Amino acid sequence: MTTAQALDWQRCAGCRTLHYAKKLARCLGVCPDCEHHHRLTAAERIEQLVDAGTFVPAGTRAVVTDLLRFPDYRARLAKARAETGLPDAVLCGTGRIAGRAVSLAVMDFRFMGGSLGAAVGELITRAAETAVRKRVPLLIVTASGGARMQEGVLALMQMAKVSQAIAGVRDAGLLTVSLVTDPTYGGVAASFATNCDVIVVEQGARMGFAGPRVIEQTIKQKLPADFQTASFLLAHGQVDAVLHRRDLPGWLGALFAATSGGAEWVTERDDDGLVRSAKSLPSRDSWDVVTAARDTARPTALDHISTALDGFVELRGDRLAADCPAIVAGFATLDGRPVAVVGHQKGHETAELVARNFGMPRPEGYRKALRVMELAARLRIPILAFVDTPGAFPGQDAEEHGQSLAIAANVLRMFELDTPIVTVVTGEGGSGGALALAVADRVLMFENSVYSVISPEGCSSILWGDAKAAPEAARALRITARELLELGVVDGVLPEPADIRTAVTAAFAELNGREDLIGSRRDRFRAFGTVGLLISEGGEVDG
Template sequence: MTSVQEQAPAKQSWRRCPGCGELNYGKKLARALGVCPECGYHHRLTAAERIEQLTDTDSFEQLSTHVLATDVLGFTDSQPYPDRLANARAATELDDAVVCGTGRIGGMPLALAVMDFRFMGGSLGAAVGELITRTAEDAVDRGIPLLIVSASGGARMQEGVLALMQMAKISQALASLRDAGLLSISLITDPTYGGVAASYATNCDVLVIEKGARMGFAGPRVIEQTIRERLPKDFQTADFLLAHGQVDTVQHRQDLRGWLASLLAATRPATGPLPMRPELELVRDADRKNEIVRDPEHLPTVDAWESVGAARQTSRPTTLEYLELAFDGFVELHGDRLAADCPSIVAGFARLRGRPVAVIGHQKGHQTAELISRNFGMPQPEGYRKALRVMRLADRLGIPIVTIVDTPGAFPGKDAEEHGQSIAIAENILGMFELRTPVVTVVTGEGGSGGALALAVANRVLMFERAIYSVITPEGCSAILWGEATSAPAAARALGITARRLLELGVVDGVLPEPPDSDPTDAPVMAAALGAAVARTLTELDQAADRDLIRDRRARFRAFGGAGVLISEVRKEPVE
């Protein structure tokens, strides 16, 4: 167990802030949810305070089961373990370091297990493991999500290897939650270390960390003593963990309840269609009736090089704009859980006409600074790993997936190669063939090579009228086959990258008309077309006589190229 010296402050009129040293008046600090008004330091909360802050008023019902730890090993250090337990129970009025039960957040039910650091440093022992496991099992029985709030130094040393086994015991309960298609959420608070960090605090589907919290397997002091190096000041902090792709979001305590409510709303089962938002009513009736063009003869012939220019316009709507205009309640998730968060791919959950959907898309930008910060929509391997992680979560929850493609291609840099760019793209392509939930892709701008295909292995692929989809950029093709880049227009025409040609080839299943040339980037109209087309396509997939979505997806891609090859079979005589 990692030793953390600071204990939760006792209730008193004044508290000195560990962050800035200022004295905080107790009642004022309580009104600020325990956050220092001077420096923003998040004081530790008791389990009761945390439950009161997060759940709807009077909605929490504590688990009726009482579980008490016993001294199986006869452990004594500076005092016998039974004495330590008795002192902790007297000081906290708790049976052990976790309070469990059910409640509501934003009106939505969930099971909660909330740790209390005051009880022996929030250490994980057999009683804590049993209570959290029973809470997870209760969530499965009720068919509701689970929220675990961690605050712990790690496994309880006084219970030896039995405490170690609780890491696996709780993890198997989380596996049952996954099998049941239920969401698990980990709220990481300060501090979360050792066996808790290396099990249920990071085994949940979504990881949210409170601002200012720290998490790690070993404490900074132990690491410095082991490796004999000074660590960065922000090491193991919330922002450090977000930058290194290990958590989905960092939230200020004042925003936690609202963020959790939004996540629960974005992932709950559909309750019926939502009315179209007023700004989307701008679409004309004729556009609604013809929202998806399925016959290439109904599309105008557009010069391929002109389509390249249109698809690359920085004024075209981005994934975040489509999310704002066509979807409701988007909750973004971050990180690949390995190394970093790639800003070139946006991923998370939202609602479309009342239906929960996972949305994953390339993100470019409009202005130079944003384009640079988003790497011009060219993802690193971490972006594809984040995308696949969110897609697999949606698959477990039974939520349809919508991908929005707009990229020149995957980033070809040195770091990307070192981090396994080819492997990341390959894993996405293969992984999408294993998804049991509907997948719909819309190519909204550039569909560049494998960087686009890694998000486009879908049951249905749509594209906008002036978008493009290609094996390589026209400039790259020109440089390789023509020997110079000036033949890019000819290469574009030869590659067959326009919406009409791709519809003829069956690479896309439908085309979405765009506003006239005089107003090529009318974001509300394009967002309305995208939202309507995706909703309609998902409904068609729902109503399909054959609902084997995996077989449908594999058959779709199995058929490509059949008309472009000659196949002759030679019958072999059986070997005697």
Template sequence: MTTARVESDTGSWSRCAGCSTMHYAKKLARTLGVCPDCDHHGRLTAAERARQLVDDGEFTALACRVLATDVLGFTDSRPYRDRLVDARRATGLGDAVLCGTGAIGGVGVCLAVMDFRFMGGSLGAAVGELITRAAEVALRERRPLVVVTASGGARMQEGVLALMQMAKVSQALAGLRAAGVLSVAVLTDPTYGGVAASFATSTDVVVAEHGARMGFAGPRVIEQTIGQRLPEDFQTAGFLLDHGHVDAVLHRRDLRGWLSRLLAATRPGPAPDGVPDAFACDPGDLAPLDPWDVVAAARDTGRPTTLDHIAGLVDGFVELHGDRARADCPAVVAGFGLLDGTPVAVIGHQKGHHTKELLARNFGMPRPEGYRKALRVMRLAARLGVPIVTLVDTPGAYPGKDAEEGGQSLAIAENVLAMFELPVPVVTVVTGEGGSGGALALAVGDLVLMFERATYSVISPEGCSSILWGTAESAAEAARALRITARELLGMSVVDGVIPEPDGGAAADPAAATANLGAALRAGLAELSAMDPDDLVRARRARFRAFGTAGLLRDA
């Protein structure tokens, strides 16, 4: 696979490595180094990259200079010390990374930007030390850390000391994680070896630039070592997104804006103002509805989906993708945004309004990677001190063979368990169908609400009818017996409140339903945000501890 870059033929013209077209250098600078003909993303110097990312190009380098030395006395075809001298002269850098501070979208950040021109961006002691110092500044000043990677891997001329830099930088990231300071990796082409297997993928958020390639071993090494033929898109940004390894793939022109929204939506802020009487807390205030009619309403494809609610309520939403292990799951949406200026994490099942969309979203039935993605975002929100909103609308977890192979039961169990440890407010709203464990995996909240025409059940009415009645034809009777409506569940304290729906239901006026949801979320978050984190966890555990103890159990 050829190395992709824009090569300079003269001082004023450059040749695109993607399509070989010659471009005037000033024109290429206006397109941020992206070929206007083939959209190839050419390589940038560290200084160019830093200027592109920070507001007004105002980047301040760290006041330190760290230089590598030839500890091993290493010589291959040339002495290592000579290679260092040449690289410094050619790039004007002390080593393969430029570190400093600036602002992105008005949020102060620490930046560590690698430069592939310096010995292939290889990770040696100086690079590890500089990135670690940048992380330490980020920790001390509580600034998010943004690392831009471009590397062939660890620097062989420094032997095992280069290998140790993987752990050295990782311990610095662990410090940021423990302190609740956000870290972000921006993968550029190429990112391989020790960099890929450490700080490029161990940050809180990982985003790949369009055209980037990332992997532990390069394609040539893999093919020569095990003789395996690789697919054309192997290790490309799209491949990484499909396999759940990155949160997003972005065009260079969109990168700074995306980072700006992410940074704004992950900073703890004041709770929104509460809204009185945003939801009903007394079953007597609700009109009784026929459960089978409610089932039909909950399943109506005209009801607003999670993405519809987000579009109507949440500003600057940044969706994150993938479980970082296996794949992405389109049946679960997860990310960060602003509710009335307050950062929130929003996680929800996603269905659709028509057959094509329903098929693409697997009818809102998550696979294990969907639950793992949700948990990854919840844990990130918890570290950052950002409240969590979960929107439940699923017939249940996907029951397919691949889901079982991926550990469906384990994924659900881990979510249910882990949600009891989250030290931030969690508001759950059942917006449509709340189907069994597939719903509960997103529904362990401090405050659990339902829409008036939503359902929440241990099994679908059809499933219950088939098992207990021996036929699916008694589904309506099963729905009535299961007590699955909001009014009934409020009476059993399974939910804490019921959100009213407009006349004719949420499908009749989706905008009004979303507005009612917003009022309920504001009220819930205003109350919960005043609580101490330890009290939140204790109250959440006590809430679920109480189920089944009133009227159902008695001591023998």
């Protein structure tokens, strides 16, 4: 085989199969046999991600000087520049992804292992400043071994320098996204690769602070086979999604579409479909309503999202320990307007019910929901929450991970989010596990749903010493939509089958532009329980 012929073939780094180079390129650098994702150059990455003809390279060219006079550094720089055609390890510019404008910084591992030095830090910082100036999202594609040792502590300072630039993008109410590719380690992993709002990992990528070899040599710890892989990161709640390379442009485009705030909320219908008078609802036996609310055939949060919303992009993980599948969270559009959506997720079949823990969240689920809601508030996007849970999961691991703290944090923080919040109770609204998603400006209920301080069985067991009295407890607790509307706990009831789209659109239109959302929300909850309460200022209550 001649040299020219040899260049036409490339061996897969995963399965060692020999592929025709042009075929591998048509497969986006992904092996058609084992799906190993080969590394891309910065230019190749931009070509795959950015809409054709829209990328405009940044006008700034930063060339680092050897301030430390580190041995052989100048020679290494000259070699890297000659081999890559790049002045340093990042290529920046602006472009469009699925039609959405974005500022990009794309790292290139070929240039000294994609190491973070002063030039790289300066260029990524300028990309962030461009995002603020142009009012567009920032996308950083990482591929790096970490900070550049040849630049000493100045390289270390780039972690903070780029982070402050990301803080500026966040302060401007703009989205920051990190696309982690293989490999991403050290100072890059411990700064801008993980402090962006959304972290998506390319399939097969690895990320960590210290690499496996360093860990094993330093503390002699035996590591699992999947350590620091994309699937490991997802399972441990550290990233939002793991995607095949071919799916990245569409996913990113949907994310940008669902997080572009500022759209006005208006409704063309006078009737929002809600019942606001308790007398207009039939009086039904409470236990019959409980049974209906628990029916596994009822639509779940994901069912409602798929029918009422468009382009849902799910975000996962609490960024600390795990992802809780009993809560789904992310962004979507409602009639073309962005919304954040969080909700309890049960399921219909036994396998899904078990996988989703029957809709009973662990602390990680509440932290995930709060993370998405806080991002929505910063982006000025309204929040839609679906409640359907027997309650928060009462297991040992949930207590060890701070179940009470997680619920309390949601309840408190939702009073501080300066964006409209609408909650819909679609099935069971069980105790604090429900309230953690229901501190809202408007709370709506399905006609066949319930909302209670405790389950009827729990109430019966505690007060009557026998769970068999659950029907009687349900009637005493007054937990039906009709009764809660009468008590003023909910603002409206949706007759079933419910038109969520119309009701939610009308609610957001009503709340749109209100200047004192936080104050009104606090006043709403401040008033609960005062009706019928005998209060004496400075003396005993005369009952």
